[in-house]
Amino acid sequence: MFGFLKILAANVAKGPSTDPFPFVESPAPKRFRGKVRLNPALCVGCAICRHVCAGGAIHIAGRPDGSGYDFTLWHNTCALCGLCGHYCPTGAISMSSDWHSAHPQTEKYDWCERHFVPFLACEGCGEHIRPLPSALTGRIYADNDVDEAHLARLCPQCRQLETALHLGRNGHEDHKRA
Amino acid sequence: MSSLDNPTSTLPIGPVHVALEEPMYFRLDVEGETVRGVELTAGHVHRGMEALALRRTLFQNIVLTERVCSLCSNSHPFTYCMAVENLAGIPVPERALYLRVMAEEIKRVSSHLFNLAVLAHIIGFKSLFMHVMEVREIMQDVKETLYGNRMDLAANCIGGVKYDMDAELTRFLLSSLDRVEGAVRKIAKIYGSDVMILRRTRGVGLFGREDARGLAVVGPVARGSGLPLDVRREAPYAAYPRLSFEVVTEQDGDVHSRAMVRMREMEVSIDILRQCARDLPAGPLSVLLPEIPAGEALARSEAPRGELVYYLRTDGTETPNRLKWRVPSYMNWDALGVMMKDCKVSDIPLIVNSIDPCISCTER
Numbered sequence: 001m002f003g004f005l006k007i008l009a010a011n012v013a014k015g016p017s018t019d020p021f022p023f024v025e026s027p028a029p030k031r032f033r034g035k036v037r038l039n040p041a042l043c044v045g046c047a048i049c050r051h052v053c054a055g056g057a058i059h060i061a062g063r064p065d066g067s068g069y070d071f072t073l074w075h076n077t078c079a080l081c082g083l084c085g086h087y088c089p090t091g092a093i094s095m096s097s098d099w100h101s102a103h104p105q106t107e108k109y110d111w112c113e114r115h116f117v118p119f120l121a122c123e124g125c126g127e128h129i130r131p132l133p134s135a136l137t138g139r140i141y142a143d144n145d146v147d148e149a150h151l152a153r154l155c156p157q158c159r160q161l162e163t164a165l166h167l168g169r170n171g172h173e174d175h176k177r178a
Numbered sequence: 179m180s181s182l183d184n185p186t187s188t189l190p191i192g193p194v195h196v197a198l199e200e201p202m203y204f205r206l207d208v209e210g211e212t213v214r215g216v217e218l219t220a221g222h223v224h225r226g227m228e229a230l231a232l233r234r235t236l237f238q239n240i241v242l243t244e245r246v247c248s249l250c251s252n253s254h255p256f257t258y259c260m261a262v263e264n265l266a267g268i269p270v271p272e273r274a275l276y277l278r279v280m281a282e283e284i285k286r287v288s289s290h291l292f293n294l295a296v297l298a299h300i301i302g303f304k305s306l307f308m309h310v311m312e313v314r315e316i317m318q319d320v321k322e323t324l325y326g327n328r329m330d331l332a333a334n335c336i337g338g339v340k341y342d343m344d345a346e347l348t349r350f351l352l353s354s355l356d357r358v359e360g361a362v363r364k365i366a367k368i369y370g371s372d373v374m375i376l377r378r379t380r381g382v383g384l385f386g387r388e389d390a391r392g393l394a395v396v397g398p399v400a401r402g403s404g405l406p407l408d409v410r411r412e413a414p415y416a417a418y419p420r421l422s423f424e425v426v427t428e429q430d431g432d433v434h435s436r437a438m439v440r441m442r443e444m445e446v447s448i449d450i451l452r453q454c455a456r457d458l459p460a461g462p463l464s465v466l467l468p469e470i471p472a473g474e475a476l477a478r479s480e481a482p483r484g485e486l487v488y489y490l491r492t493d494g495t496e497t498p499n500r501l502k503w504r505v506p507s508y509m510n511w512d513a514l515g516v517m518m519k520d521c522k523v524s525d526i527p528l529i530v531n532s533i534d535p536c537i538s539c540t541e542r
Contacts, residue, residue, distance in 0.1 A: 030323075052238065081332045
């Protein structure tokens with residue numbers, strides 16, 4: 001009993017251990033799994049995030065006019081598990097340390113992460129495509145001497161043709177050198 | 179109804195607020211203040227999670243199983259992932275094995291502190307309850323800083339882990355462990371010597387070694403009755419074969435023994451965490467997933483409450499054909515009938531808490 005009295009006295013002297021929120025900010029650690037954020041510049045619309053999302057919080061839909069696609073993530077459906085960010089190939093999805101989740105009932109349908117990702121016309125055939133972000137082309141063509149910026153603006157078929165021609169030319173030159 | 183011929187009367191306890199804030203219904207035959215017979219009724223929080231698992235992909239089930247229970251929320255996805263890995267023969271990288279052990283042991287320390295705090299709460303020793311919960315906050319901060327959440331760590335993915343440690347986080351973990359270790363030693367001394375605690379817990383809820391063997395109990399309930407059962411030792415998984423640790427047992431089989439098993443296990447866990455931090459090998463965190471073939475697999479692990487078993491059957495699609503798990507509380511549940519025999523009505527919450535029941539796991 002007396003052993004505990006010492007601890008009790010020390011705890012009383014230490015004062016309350018809770019943050020006096022909302023009068024002061026209560027910051028979360030850097031790794032805190034808070035609201036999910038999307039960087040639309042990196043999103044390629046592969047939809048792996050939608051595939052692994054446990055709550056079905058992610059919605060990706062192409063616009064009928066082919067101008068791009070809409071990415072919507074419903075914060076109220078999100079389980080904050082971080083699988084989307086873990087499997088995202090470009091690092092477009094990340095978890096912020098924003099833990100605030102109070103919002104009025106009237107805003108519940110707007111409480112989303114919404115982005116429009118535009119399509120561009122392929123420089124080869126003119127079809128509407130999502131240009132590849134440089135983070136991805138850098139990885140795909142890391143060992144190849146190609147014009148990445150140009151390839152990024154081509155549709156998959158034109159890109160295939162272009163790289164095949166490029167490799168063919170280089171291969172031919174290599175052959176001549178040999 | 180009590181009468182002169184039949185001196186016992188029926189006392190319903192629960193389903194709300196027996197020891198923890200989880201529903202459990204007891205129909206007791208009492209004679210005065212003494213319990214003569216116990217009948218347990220379960221099923222109040224059945225959520226149909228096994229059926230839900232069959233409608234979700236293998237990925238989505240990592241998240242679903244993490245939400246079976248809060249206190250052992252890491253053991254469920256961890257064991258589930260092991261079942262998938264066993265089925266598809268996925269080799270988990272060495273670094274991931276250590277990181278998985280770290281997540282498990284951090285959760286174990288928090289879970290045991292919670293159970294011990296609740297013991298003080300039931301006795302009515304509220305200041306001790308507050309103190310133990312405060313010590314647990316150190317572990318909660320560790321979880322929040324390392325994993326990003328106080329309860330659901332989301333540490334596991336199929337084929338590895340989702341988080342990594344760096345030098346700064348390791349320093350933070352080790353300094354937090356030092357703080358917890360000092361506090362746990364002091365708490366252990368109080369639980370081992372305080373008259374109020376000893377009088378309420380010694381010789382209460384007796385559960386002998388033979389009973390423990392007969393009812394096949396697991397975890398701290400078995401170890402509190404002198405049975406050295408620990409999946410980490412018997413069927414080593416993850417990085418446990420490479421770590422040295424003691425299987426804690428106590429011989430008396432009462433509420434106090436089970437509390438002291440948990441108390442000493444925390445020190446063992448802290449030691450395991452230090453070994454992991456010291457030996458953490460370099461390397462990748464997860465592997466690329468192969469196709470998950472049709473088949474069935476089993477995985478076992480030692481959750482804070484005891485042995486957790488996952489059974490998985492797949493049919494070659496991304497959705498499991500059957501996912502079943504057996505939780506430790508299901509095995510320990512029946513022990514209550516033995517423990518409560520001839521106990522006082524006022525000891526019921528203490529005895530229930532001493533098996534650390536998890537109703538949400540058991541009924542899912």
